[in-house]
Amino acid sequence: MTTPLNPQARAARLEVLRRKYMAQIIAAAARHGDPVRVAPYALTQSGTERHADLELIEKYTAGKGWHLTHVTFADVGQPPPLEQRLGFGAACRLATRGYAHGILAIARPAITTDNETYAQVLEHLHLRGVFLAYLPTEHDTPT
Numbered sequence: 001m002t003t004p005l006n007p008q009a010r011a012a013r014l015e016v017l018r019r020k021y022m023a024q025i026i027a028a029a030a031r032h033g034d035p036v037r038v039a040p041y042a043l044t045q046s047g048t049e050r051h052a053d054l055e056l057i058e059k060y061t062a063g064k065g066w067h068l069t070h071v072t073f074a075d076v077g078q079p080p081p082l083e084q085r086l087g088f089g090a091a092c093r094l095a096t097r098g099y100a101h102g103i104l105a106i107a108r109p110a111i112t113t114d115n116e117t118y119a120q121v122l123e124h125l126h127l128r129g130v131f132l133a134y135l136p137t138e139h140d141t142p143t
Contacts (some may be wrong), residue, residue, distance in 0.1 A: 006009045007100075007115060010099065010115045011115055014118055014119055015108075017119075017122060018122055018131070019074055021131070022133055023127075024061060025102065025129055026131070028129070029101050033074055035065075035066070036101050036102070037066065037067045037070075037102075038068060038069070038100055038101065038102045038103065038104040039071070039072075039095050040054055040057040040058070040072045040073075040103075040104050040105075041074065041088060041103050041104065041105050041110065042072070042087075042106065042110065043075050043079055043106075043110040043111075044075075044104065047076065054074070054115050056106065056135060057104055057106070059103075061104065065100060066104075069100050071094065071121060073088065073089075073091035073094075074087045075087040076090060088103075088111070089119075090111050092124075095125070096125070096128040096129075101130065101131065102130055102132065102133050103132055103133070104132075104133045104134070105132070105133075105135075106134065106142050107134050107135065107137070108114070
């Protein structure tokens with residue numbers, strides 16, 4: 001019988017997995033000579049917040065040498081369940097159709113704080129050649 005991981009340990013393992021998937025997809029793009037393209041996604045409370053988040057994402061992307069998709073994605077207001085977020089769903093569809101290598105958000109809570117849902121999202125996207133990335137915080141290394 002195995003003991004389930006506590007939520008913090010599970011979140012840490014999922015972060016390692018996310019970074020692994022991201023590195024694999026970026027390496028594949030480099031092997032093909034493709035620039036890394038990301039779809040920006042923001043989950044915000046207002047249009048002003050959305051604009052500020054997307055500016056931060058744009059600045060970070062430029063610093064990484066990545067390219068942004070021509071379309072930005074957002075959900076505004078109190079976050080509904082992930083499967084009901086039109087902006088996130090549209091970002092996923094664009095990326096899984098080959099128009100982006102990844103989806104870039106401010107931080108993981110913009111996607112979900114539920115570890116099981118997050119694990120499913122990571123696997124779903126990875127199987128389709130898409131990674132999730134976030135802006136670095138002062139406590140971690142850039143992704």
